[in-house]
Amino acid sequence: MTQVLHRIFEIDKDQSPLLSILLSNRKTLLPLMDELLFHSSGPITDLSEYSFLPALDSLRILFFEPEQDNHHQIQDSALDGNISLRKSIPLQMIIQELINDQWSTIKEYHPRDLSEAMEIMETYEIKCNSETKLPIIPGGFAGLLGYDLSRWTNSIFLKHMPKSGSLLGVMWRTEAWWVHERTKNQLHSVSLENHPWSKMTFNDKAYEYHYPLIPTKNIVPDSESDADHARKISQIKEAIVKGNLYQLNYGRTWKGEMPDHPWNSYLRMIKNNPSPFGAWLYVHDHGWAVSSTSPERLIKTEGKIVNTRPIKGTRSRGLDEKADLDLKYELISSPKELAEHLMLVDLERNDLTRICVPGTVHWESWRIEALSTVQHLVSGVEGELAPEMTVGDAFVSLFPGGSITGCPKLVTIAAINELEKHPRSAWTGSIGHINFNNKISEWNILIRTLEAHSGPNSWYGTVQAGGGIVNDSIPSEEVEESRWKAAAITEATWGFRTGFSGTDLPERKMTISPIPKISGPLSKLGPKKNHLSKKNGKIIRGEENIETSQVIIIDNLDSFTENIANSVANMGKNVRILQGRPIAKINNIDETIKKWIKLYKPSHIIIGPGPSEPNKSQISMRLARMALEGKLNNNNQHIPLLGLCLGHQAIGLAAGWELIESPFGAIHGKPSEIFHDGKGLYRNLPNPMTLMRYNSLVLISKNNSLLETSWENSNNLLMGIRHPSLPVFGIQFHPESVGSPMGNKILINFINKKPVNISRIYIQNQIKEP
Structure with a gap:
């Protein structure tokens, strides 16, 4: 030295x-x-x-x-x-x-x-x-x-x-x-x-x-006009x-x-x-x-x-x-x-x-x-x-x-x-x-x-x-x-x-x-340390390092995927992040998903958020369809699936629902008051809840294949869905965000969901809260 x-x-x-x-x-x-x-x-x-x-x-x-x-x-x-x-x-x-x-x-x-x-x-x-x-x-x-x-x-x-x-x-x-x-x-x-x-x-x-x-010296640098800007x-x-x-940060130039x-x-x-x-x-x-x-x-x-x-x-x-x-x-x-x-x-x-x-x-x-x-x-x-x-x-x-x-x-x-x-x-x-x-x-x-x-x-x-x-x-x-x-x-x-x-x-x-004190739902927001579990899980990125991953998260080129993984790992669960929009084209998506399930043996799968519409991520769409068809299983047990934002929309589209631009405009980075049915992901949680939204598109129900579970307070927009019998859930908001003070409790409720035994009679005839 x-x-x-x-x-x-x-x-x-x-x-x-x-x-x-x-x-x-x-x-x-x-x-x-x-x-x-x-x-x-x-x-x-x-x-x-x-x-x-x-x-x-x-x-x-x-x-x-x-x-x-x-x-x-x-x-x-x-x-x-x-x-x-x-x-x-x-x-x-x-x-x-x-x-x-x-x-x-x-x-x-x-x-x-x-x-x-x-x-x-x-x-x-x-x-x-x-x-x-x-x-x-x-x-x-x-x-x-x-x-x-x-x-x-x-x-x-x-x-x-x-x-x-x-x-x-x-x-x-x-x-x-x-x-x-x-x-x-x-x-x-x-x-x-x-x-x-x-x-x-x-x-x-x-x-x-x-x-x-x-x-x-009178020099006026060149720049685009205010109108072009x-x-x-x-x-x-x-x-x-x-x-x-x-959100996008555009830069104007003077030279x-x-x-x-x-x-x-x-x-x-x-x-x-x-x-x-x-x-x-x-x-x-x-x-x-x-x-x-x-x-x-x-x-x-x-x-x-x-x-x-x-x-x-x-x-x-x-x-x-x-x-x-x-x-x-x-x-x-x-x-x-x-x-x-x-x-x-x-x-x-x-x-x-x-x-x-x-x-x-x-x-x-x-x-x-x-x-x-x-x-x-x-x-x-x-x-x-x-x-x-x-x-x-x-x-x-x-x-x-x-x-x-x-x-x-x-x-x-x-x-x-x-x-x-x-x-x-x-x-x-x-x-x-x-x-x-x-x-x-x-x-x-x-x-x-x-x-x-x-x-x-x-x-x-x-x-x-x-x-x-x-x-x-x-x-x-x-x-x-x-x-x-x-x-x-x-x-x-x-x-x-x-x-x-x-x-x-x-x-x-x-x-x-x-920061001056403010009133209303935003008054609940502010810096805070995480409550660390006694044993945090690992976060594994990509398909290498083959070991059992309790939770798989599909990354759809979003900037919040790691936050979801961090929240789940803080519950003591091992997480693997896999790409929903990879560089190399996947020729057989079904076989790829089956390979992942066989190799990593996930207890839960989360389809993560991302820009644009769900059809840009064929992996996310196929996972949603497999889940609704009762085919997302390991050892004859249906793996619980959570669709978050884009993943929520993928589940709705797979069920035949319509996806439209929100009639009340895009909401990104704004906490909203969300009402819910008190069941499934929302069991034992306050009603309403302050939850962060990042969405421009919303689902419209077109059939009875899914149940509506939560709604935005002021305009009654659909914010949550679930399957009547299978452990398949969708949420339009972001529970992992700093704008969702109690959002992690929703993730905990999902992680606590157990796999469901698969049978044709169960899928067709059982209608109850999973």
């Missing part, structure tokens, strides 16, 4: 010493070598205690877009519920060493996915023996992984990809760090022994810096009504020639728009600069604990204290903003569950964070990293963040690409640091970000901003919200405030506030 040298310097309050050190390391006013800075600014909070400056003088890893196979043309539209699944071409990964101030390539790799790339990166890490309690240790890596690398975390094939050879990300091995501990007014030097920085001293007078003025929001809403999406260097833009950004997760990145030989004042964390790992802090739900700042407080109450009282936020909390719980110990993922905190011009709902979601998982696995599971894609994540990634018609590059990717050996990492989400590329005579900048579009979204308001979010960045870049004046969009100091 390599030893680490740790030195401490006392500094004056309110200094930004890392800016001074970075500037003093330069040989000229503007950078001529690679640079990376993690800069927390504004009020000191639990999110902004540290700033970091790494040494970039050892090893560099570059990620490039590979040569593409242009023969695969896709016509499917994700907005219409059609997506193409395909394994990505291997990524191009270049390892370089810094020799005489020049980067020289020493190795090239072609990993199949981002997980394999992380494994390769880990082999180049220097393992250190450090007793420091700082959240950073030398020897690991730091840098940027752009949004377009997300294609190596999933199987979605996109229409608009980066050009072959485009730089997608860069990571440097960091053998020394300067760390500014803002809470103690201390500066730390943390380095490997014998690194040049181990002998550096700090002189706060060595280099003074000044914030440049807002550009006065509004039309795309209407397209998204149409897709939501059809059930193909629940153009810049009046000066992106470093000057960055200084203006941190002065006028302070944030906890700001960053500056510069790759000299590729003419690439990224300036960010991001308020959002994607992921943080410290030992066993994994945390993410999703942001969703927005209002502007008020002109004075009263107006600001009024806007806070308006934010927390808005069904639309709450729907966006709660949906995102559910999505992040899902992504964390893939890499955490079953039963440990929970909604940990909830508050309002107000930045200079906007204020947001922010939650914390947390879990315990599974022993077999690395911090690289944790990043891959959450990347890209759900707040900047939408839900379900896979489908929205395809729909975003279809609407925006270009790759996102750095925007909504992540800048961060990672140390595999010490299980330490932290990554932001690159929002409130300028990406710049150098041209022959000037720099060219791109700024994107957007928001979550749900069924309640009003296009004109969403257009205005995107312009709010971009204003501070476009002003720092071009002197252009996206059409707002200081009065239109007031600036105020950053604050953090608790």
Whole structure:
């Protein structure tokens, strides 16, 4: 193990010493070598205690877009519920060493996915023996992984990809760090022994810096019109009504020639728009600069604990204290903003569950964070990293963040690409640091970000901003919200405030506030820890690792499947997740289902939720038909089947019922009051119950083959069904959601259902509650 040298310097309050050190390391006013800075600014909070400056003088890893196979043309539209699944071409990964101030390539790799790339990166890490309690240790890596690398975390094939050879990300091995501990007014030097920085001293007078003025040159960046932007929001809403999406984060672009260097833009950004997760990145030989004042964390790992802090739900700042407080109450009282936020909390719980110990993922905190011009709902979601998982696995599971894609994540990634018609590059990717050996990492989400590329005579900048579009979204308001979010960045870049004046969009100091108390059904919602069973079950993903699985869950490309698995595993049951819409076509679905039942011997089966209509998942439809025909059996016993959301709809369609667009509109991310018959899944439960809904489509009864069991209170829409004699149940709501305070009791009642002995006489003549 390599030893680490740790030195401490006392500094004056309110200094930004890392800016001074970075500037003093330069040989000229503007950078001529690679640079990376993690800069927390504004009020000191639990999110902004540290700033970091790494040494970039050892090893560099570059990620490039590979040569593409242009023969695969896709016509499917994700907005219409059609997506193409395909394994990505291997990524191009270049390892370089810094020799005489020049980067020289020493190795090239072609990993199949981002997980394999992380494994390769880990082999180049220097393992250190450090007793420091700082959240950073030398020897690991730091840098940027752009949004377009997300294609190596999933199987979605996109229409608009980066050009072959485009730089997608860069990571440097960091053998020394300067760390500014803002809470103690201390500066730390943390380095490997014998690194040049181990002998550096700090002189706060060595280099003074000044914030440049807002550009006065009249440059208006190119952007789509407000009308075109509004039309795309209407397209998204149409897709939501059809059930193909629940929420989508569309990004509007502003781009153009810049009046000066992106470093000057960055200084203006941190002065006028302070944030906890700001960053500056510069790759000299590729003419690439990224300036960010991001308020959002994607992921943080410290030992066993994994945390993410999703942001969703927005209002502007008020002109004075009263107006600001009024806007806070308006934010927390808005069904639309709450729907966006709660949906995102559910999505992040899902992504964390893939890499955490079953039963440990929970909604940990909830508050309002107000930045200079906007204020947001922010939650914390947390879990315990599974022993077999690395911090690289944790990043891959959450990347890209759900707040900047939408839900379900896979489908929205395809729909975003279809609407925006270009790759996102750095925007909504992540800048961060990672140390595999010490299980330490932290990554932001690159929002409130300028990406710049150098041209022959000037720099060219791109700024994107957007928001979550749900069924309640009003296009004109969403257009205005995107312009709010971009204003501070476009002003720092071009002197252009996206059409707002200081009065239109007031600036105020950053604050953090608790969620105000609200009344009604939503008052029951809030963060809480899970009640862990004495022995949690396992969650097994895929067909490998053949062992008995007590519960099979069919995943239909949804972003809540893992939450269902987590809830069931927390009951002490082993769960296996199998794909309902696999990449490879299944030629004989009946034989595949029979093979699963024979191999895994499930006691229960759950057909999970998913986008679009059930007929997109032939496996789900066939399971529903087999169940209603009494053919879903093992050793002559009918396996209990639960259809959840899309699975519920599959059971109804298999019974000959009609599936229509809800006459009262799509409901996604909104808790509803649900009345029930008090039997079956609802035995011994309160009536009505507050349960989360994610549905655009509803079933209409056409015969007596199924019984209706629950209904939405205000409009009497059908929310639950069951078979008269077989253990077959359907529910249109989501009991596993944070918006269903007692929903897990419904799942417990299902898991307690026993298999039923099969006989023709029983199926035909017995009509009683199973």
